[in-house]
Amino acid sequence: MTDPQAKTLEKSSVQPLLDELREEALCHRFEVAPNPCVGAAILAGGRVIGRGYHEFWGGPHAEVNAIEAARASGVKESEWELLVVTLEPCSSEGKTPPCVEAVLALGIKQVVIGCLDPDPRHRGAAIKLLEDAGVEVLHIDESAKFEEDNDAFCAWMSPTRERSPRPWVIAKWAQTRTGQLTPPEDVGEGRWISAENSQLEVQILRGRVDVIVTGAGTVKADDPRLTLRGASLGAAPKRVVLDSYLRTSPSARLLQEVEDGEVGGEVIIFTLAGADGARWRALVDAGAKVVGFHGDESGRVSLPDAYQWLWEEGVRRVLLEGGPELLSSHLEKALVDQLRVYTGDVFGGRGVSLGQSLAGLEFTARLDRECAPDSVLEAFLLEEE
Numbered sequence: 052m053t054d055p056q057a058k059t060l061e062k063s064s065v066q067p068l069l070d071e072l073r074e075e076a077l078c079h080r081f082e083v084a085p086n087p088c089v090g091a092a093i094l095a096g097g098r099v100i101g102r103g104y105h106e107f108w109g110g111p112h113a114e115v116n117a118i119e120a121a122r123a124s125g126v127k128e129s130e131w132e133l134l135v136v137t138l139e140p141c142s143s144e145g146k147t148p149p150c151v152e153a154v155l156a157l158g159i160k161q162v163v164i165g166c167l168d169p170d171p172r173h174r175g176a177a178i179k180l181l182e183d184a185g186v187e188v189l190h191i192d193e194s195a196k197f198e199e200d201n202d203a204f205c206a207w208m209s210p211t212r213e214r215s216p217r218p219w220v221i222a223k224w225a226q227t228r229t230g231q232l233t234p235p236e237d238v239g240e241g242r243w244i245s246a247e248n249s250q251l252e253v254q255i256l257r258g259r260v261d262v263i264v265t266g267a268g269t270v271k272a273d274d275p276r277l278t279l280r281g282a283s284l285g286a287a288p289k290r291v292v293l294d295s296y297l298r299t300s301p302s303a304r305l306l307q308e309v310e311d312g313e314v315g316g317e318v319i320i321f322t323l324a325g326a327d328g329a330r331w332r333a334l335v336d337a338g339a340k341v342v343g344f345h346g347d348e349s350g351r352v353s354l355p356d357a358y359q360w361l362w363e364e365g366v367r368r369v370l371l372e373g374g375p376e377l378l379s380s381h382l383e384k385a386l387v388d389q390l391r392v393y394t395g396d397v398f399g400g401r402g403v404s405l406g407q408s409l410a411g412l413e414f415t416a417r418l419d420r421e422c423a424p425d426s427v428l429e430a431f432l433l434e435e436e
């Protein structure tokens with residue numbers, strides 16, 4: 052039952068704040084995808100004492116961050132009056148506990164919600180829980196604006212995706228100014244294109260995916276470890292190598308013990324079901340899991356089958372860190388949802404250029420930014436119907 056003494060909420064008084072929160076939450080769209088962008092604020096005495104946003108995939112929700120910010124303001128919780136949030140608080144356990152419980156625990160009296168939970172299984176559930184607990188709830192229907200802002204989330208929830216689910220794939224690469232992925236031999240030890248700042252960003256991104264995918268060509272050329280290094284170590288993503296003929300050496304650095312200060316996830320090698328048995332055993336003995344798949348029309352591991360397998364294993368967000376061959380086959384098969392492309396301050400390079408493929412892509416959202424001295428393109432790719 053709603054408290055009859057409570058001041059009645061009015062749309063006109065909260066709309067400007069709701070608009071601001073929506074706008075500010077959008078800054079994080081490439082970090083949270085395919086989750087939606089959400090902003091929240093807590094008010095006391097008619098003024099905002101804390102704002103919070105969903106900032107990255109798997110991270111705390113906006114309400115939780117707003118609560119933390121409001122606590123940091125020093126205003127006593129008993130004085131908190133109103134929560135404004137752009138999306139109905141979650142009412143089910145996901146990667147984080149249900150936010151509606153955190154809101155109820157505050158004892159706050161009024162909540163403004165900008166949009167109902169888009170998941171029909173949970174739509175309106177938090178509102179009911181709040182109202183049953185005596186909280187006055189004002190729902191302002193901002194669903195049209197929500198859809199406009201959340202291309203990634205809408206694609207993720209689309210009927211096409213529901214019919215054939217697969218993880219969200221972020222293709223990340225570093226290219227020279229001419230679009231090549233391998234620098235000239237005398238630059239960056241013949242291997243590095245992007246600068247240290249960009250490499251640090253990639254470490255953070257690796258910590259926010261379930262799996263890193265690469266190809267046998269990259270493992271052969273660069274012998275990468277695909278680990279998380281540095282201060283902000285999260286859970287290590289699994290490391291998947293697409294390797295139709297088991298060219299990966301059992302002594303590859305991927306399969307060595309991780310070094311101090313780094314974490315590395317399980318190594319899984321995707322190969323053809325009939326691949327060489329001796330190589331298969333040697334890789335298993337070296338610590339890899341080897342999984343056999345059907346071949347595609349080119350006789351290589353079938354990418355749709357590989358992603359279906361990952362989906363069934365509970366993988367939801369993938370970082371594709373392959374070379375030009377694997378990236379091109381993902382782009383051709385429309386298996387990329389999001390891009391993060393670093394263009395380094397390097398001229399020329401070796402190998403094919405991805406410049407033309409990039410120019411032919413259609414984006415639903417795009418951000419060009421700097422990560423000095425590199426430039427960075429972030430984008431969502433149009434979902435094929």
Ligand SMILES: NC(=O)c1ccc[n+]([C@@H]2O[C@H](COP(=O)([O-])OP(=O)(O)OC[C@H]3O[C@@H](n4cnc5c(N)ncnc54)[C@H](OP(=O)(O)O)[C@@H]3O)[C@@H](O)[C@H]2O)c1
Pocket residue numbers: 223224225226231232233242244265266267268269270272273293294295296297298347351352353354372373374375376377378380
């Ligand atoms: N700048 C960057 O961001 C970046 C990132 C990674 C790599 N690189 C550079 O890229 C170069 C290596 O390029 P790459 O193209 O050879 O490596 P890649 O794209 O990582 O690996 C390609 C290999 O993956 C295997 N593969 C398995 N299934 C596949 C499928 N369905 N479609 C496509 N490939 C499949 C194929 O080998 P099998 O036929 O044997 O299975 C193919 O030759 C190196 O010079 C490396 O330094 C640059």
